[in-house]
Amino acid sequence: MNAVPSQLIQQAEQLSADVTRPIPGSHKIHVEGSRPDIRVPMREIVLAKTPTMFGGEENAPLAVYDTSGAYTDANAQIDLARGLAPLRAEWIAERGDTGVLSELSSEFGRKREHDPKLDAVRFRNRPMPRRALSGANVTQMHYARRGIVTPEMEFIAVRENQRIEAIREAHLLRQHAGESFGANIQKLITPEFVRDEVARGRAIIPNNINHPESEPMIIGRNFLTKVNANIGNSAVSSGIAEEVEKLVWSIRWGADTVMDLSTGKHIHETREWIIRNSPVPIGTVPIYQALEKVDGRAEELNWEIFRDTLIEQAEQGVDYFTIHAGVLLRYVPLTAGRVTGIVSRGGSILAKWCLAHHKENFLYTHFEEICEIMKAYDVAFSLGDGLRPGSIADANDAAQFGELETLGELTKIAWKHDVQTMIEGPGHVPMQLIKENMDKQLRECGEAPFYTLGPLTTDIAPGYDHITSAIGAAMIGWFGTAMLCYVTPKEHLGLPNKHDVREGLMAYKIAAHAADLAKGHPGAQARDNAMSKARFEFRWEDQFNIGLDPERAREYHDETLPKDAHKVAHFCSMCGPHFCSMKITQDVRDYAKEHGVDEEAALSEGMAEKSAEFRAQGAQVYRKA
Numbered sequence: 001m002n003a004v005p006s007q008l009i010q011q012a013e014q015l016s017a018d019v020t021r022p023i024p025g026s027h028k029i030h031v032e033g034s035r036p037d038i039r040v041p042m043r044e045i046v047l048a049k050t051p052t053m054f055g056g057e058e059n060a061p062l063a064v065y066d067t068s069g070a071y072t073d074a075n076a077q078i079d080l081a082r083g084l085a086p087l088r089a090e091w092i093a094e095r096g097d098t099g100v101l102s103e104l105s106s107e108f109g110r111k112r113e114h115d116p117k118l119d120a121v122r123f124r125n126r127p128m129p130r131r132a133l134s135g136a137n138v139t140q141m142h143y144a145r146r147g148i149v150t151p152e153m154e155f156i157a158v159r160e161n162q163r164i165e166a167i168r169e170a171h172l173l174r175q176h177a178g179e180s181f182g183a184n185i186q187k188l189i190t191p192e193f194v195r196d197e198v199a200r201g202r203a204i205i206p207n208n209i210n211h212p213e214s215e216p217m218i219i220g221r222n223f224l225t226k227v228n229a230n231i232g233n234s235a236v237s238s239g240i241a242e243e244v245e246k247l248v249w250s251i252r253w254g255a256d257t258v259m260d261l262s263t264g265k266h267i268h269e270t271r272e273w274i275i276r277n278s279p280v281p282i283g284t285v286p287i288y289q290a291l292e293k294v295d296g297r298a299e300e301l302n303w304e305i306f307r308d309t310l311i312e313q314a315e316q317g318v319d320y321f322t323i324h325a326g327v328l329l330r331y332v333p334l335t336a337g338r339v340t341g342i343v344s345r346g347g348s349i350l351a352k353w354c355l356a357h358h359k360e361n362f363l364y365t366h367f368e369e370i371c372e373i374m375k376a377y378d379v380a381f382s383l384g385d386g387l388r389p390g391s392i393a394d395a396n397d398a399a400q401f402g403e404l405e406t407l408g409e410l411t412k413i414a415w416k417h418d419v420q421t422m423i424e425g426p427g428h429v430p431m432q433l434i435k436e437n438m439d440k441q442l443r444e445c446g447e448a449p450f451y452t453l454g455p456l457t458t459d460i461a462p463g464y465d466h467i468t469s470a471i472g473a474a475m476i477g478w479f480g481t482a483m484l485c486y487v488t489p490k491e492h493l494g495l496p497n498k499h500d501v502r503e504g505l506m507a508y509k510i511a512a513h514a515a516d517l518a519k520g521h522p523g524a525q526a527r528d529n530a531m532s533k534a535r536f537e538f539r540w541e542d543q544f545n546i547g548l549d550p551e552r553a554r555e556y557h558d559e560t561l562p563k564d565a566h567k568v569a570h571f572c573s574m575c576g577p578h579f580c581s582m583k584i585t586q587d588v589r590d591y592a593k594e595h596g597v598d599e600e601a602a603l604s605e606g607m608a609e610k611s612a613e614f615r616a617q618g619a620q621v622y623r624k625a
């Protein structure tokens with residue numbers, strides 16, 4: 001084991017104030033479940049009153065889903081070298097089906113390659129690493145299938161609903177606005193519904209028993225659409241400190257899970273720091289570390305090295321593994337005629353191995369043994385799309401769909417072991433071919449959750465691939481994809497920095513939320529309604545704070561109207577004071593009240609007046625979006 005320089009550790013002990021600054025206009029709240037240790041985090045946005053003749057009408061605070069963990073909680077004491085509080089430790093221990101690793105014999109018959117005692121830092125909050133007792137299966141799917149509702153499932157039900165008041169508020173607004181949208185808004189998510197979805201494999205709860213610091217979340221198409229952010233160092237950049245910062249930065253902007261794709265130095269230590277300080281599930285691609293262990297020579301990989309890597313990472317607490325077990329020897333020649341060949345890192349490593357040995361992919365031939373490891377820690381599968389298209393020209397071809405069929409076959413094997421499974425998807429796909437991907441995935445993989453990378457809907461915009469791909473992500477999310485893997489503006493160009501991570505996440509939060517609205521997820525509409533109402537009532541502060549990025553919204557408003565007085569003004573610089581459509585509508589309503597006419601009549605009268613005013617000024621009016 002190579003030692004980690006102490007200055008790397010010291011840097012990692014502090015976070016810059018930049019990543020932990022408070023999120024404006026809101027504070028963290030916790031909603032209690034049926035027992036006091038189920039405390040579901042949400043962010044409550046405090047709203048101003050609606051101005052009325054008698055001083056104002058209250059607007060109920062808005063509770064929104066929050067992924068940022070303790071980092072935005074004013075009361076939390078964060079010490080990175082101690083690690084986050086292990087909030088699930090009790091739930092895991094009380095099930096009585098796991099034991100402390102150091103007291104168990106090694107069931108997987110290997111000598112421990114990584115001795116935790118050698119770790120440079122021991123995280124004081126971390127409970128002793130555990131594993132399932134011999135013969136036990138500790139997956140949430142296993143509990144679900146036996147009818148057990150776990151505290152994790154209840155936590156998720158509360159979290160997905162975003163508080164009962166928000167739902168009621170949405171219902172009221174719906175009555176107000178007519179029945180045209182949000183038909184499902186009254187449907188509440190219950191713990192029993194969560195259990196049922198997990199039992200039938202339509203949703204997964206990625207939470208390794210060795211990551212008790214995580215706040216339970218669910219990935220499935222009948223729940224809020226989730227977003228994943230990729231971080232991780234490479235041989236040419238980043239240390240441990242930067243990776244912990246990227247984690248905290250990602251969850252601040254709404255990442256529901258984070259994947260550590262490190263391939264550089266100190267992979268084990270970097271991952272340890274990330275997991276111990278992460279309130280969201282962490283995913284990895286274990287073949288990357290296995291490849292490091294054979295100095296980058298793919299043909300020297302073998303099952304034993306891979307298995308030991310899986311166990312090492314499972315003991316650390318990785319919540320889901322990307323496993324490229326569908327890259328079969330016979331599919332590799334199908335990529336020969338492609339414009340961009342194989343673009344998946346993991347896929348290309350395994351294709352190289354298969355060709356070098358002229359043997360079947362060892363992840364495929366050892367799949368049941370992998371399942372045995374997964375169920376001893378409750379690590380979920382993210383079955384990798386090693387043959388995804390890397391260009392518009394290659395979309396939906398024989399190699400891609402052949403692999404998808406194999407992933408369907410593997411899903412059934414994983415389910416036989418009650419191992420939670422999701423399926424990775426493309427890539428680059430033009431809009432007219434996206435639906436076919438979703439339909440085929442649901443059919444082949446028995447409705448296991450789909451987790452897609454975009455897809456990018458065109459190849460011609462390097463520098464803007466967060467946009468080319470968010471278009472595809474919104475579509476496929478609407479069709480039923482459960483989690484969207486973000487793409488940053490640096491895609492195809494370089495390793496993303498903090499700015500890129502924020503831009504990528506915003507694009508994907510928009511795509512995910514647009515999909516939730518279209519699907520009528522309970523609670524999604526409430527935030528839009530609150531925003532629309534604030535906008536109509538010129539509550540500028542509220543408009544900034546309800547948004548996905550309050551800081552950006554305020555900054556843009558400040559550019560032209562920086563004064564405090566402007567934050568209550570009944571116009572903005574887009575149309576100016578005389579041409580604001582919302583202001584005009586309000587004038588029309590006042591006019592109607594004053595003159596005792598109905599709104600429609602007032603509207604035509606009012607508009608005629610405004611049109612005269614407009615012609616008199618000869619100004620140019622920009623249409624508002």
Ligand code: IRN
Nearest residue numbers: 259344345346424425451452453485
């Ligand atoms: C998601 C869907 N398809 C691929 N992904 C992600 O792409 C995967 O989860 C991982 O984070 C990243 C790189 O995977 P490859 O290139 O090794 O397949």
Ligand code: FE2
Nearest residue numbers: 343390428492
């Ligand atoms: Fe690409």
